[in-house]
Amino acid sequence: MNIATKYHGEIDINPAEILTFEKGIPGFAEEKKFVLLPLSEDDFFYVLQSLATEGLAFIVTNPFHFFTAYDFKLEDSVVEELSLESEKDVLVYSILTVQDPFEKTTANLQAPIIINSKNNKAKQVILHDDNYNTKHPIFEKAETKG
Template sequence: MNIETKYHGIVEVSKEEILHFAAGIPGFPEEKKFVILPLEDTGFAVMQSAATPEIAFVVAEPFTFFPEYDFKLDEQVIEQLELGSAEDVRVCTILTVREPFEKTTANLQAPVIINTKNRKAKQVILNESGYQTRHPLFGQKVKG
């Protein structure tokens, strides 16, 4: 299927690439299908709504920038996403891109958790983690 995107124009994606957010994501409850499209040669990607071209979030795998990033998922989330093992999990964090780019921040308080086997996904709010919504991506340590 073809989807219109914010940053990539019209892109062909397969059904297997679509992520399914049962309850949408915070602030966008009606947006239930997304796809992750790499931003070439950057290490970053875009989590693009499959339905609404204007809704796209720049994302990154947090462990690249924050190797000490760690949290425990609630049993309810594990059941909702039908997670069988840690190998089935992909974690992304939504970035707030700033000018200059070195001031970009990552939302470590609300990672996107993806079951790579069944493509179920959820943005999880980590209320008691000590993480914030705007951790500088470059140059500062994170305390969880």
């Protein structure tokens, strides 16, 4: 299946890899079908590309690469909505706000993308946890010594 993408031009994707956001993504309720494409060869950064809108693509990453203590519990309603049967089926991504320079890039830890790897159902979940916000720097700040 050919699709037009924001970062990769026109590419062929496997229909089995299409992610379905049944209720869309907050702010993009009409956008229900996406595909995850590699952005870098190091498996750290990906593009969450809309199938319907060529110019709609989010840069995402596995937040555990950058935030090893990141932890949250999914509400039962989310587990049911995504038909999750095991923790092993859960993939977690955070949407990045890419900055210039790249070292200032931040991750949205308050609203992770949750994917059921078995059925490709996905949802952006809003966490009700005061420890997380929408702009966590992904690179540690160098301490200044004085």
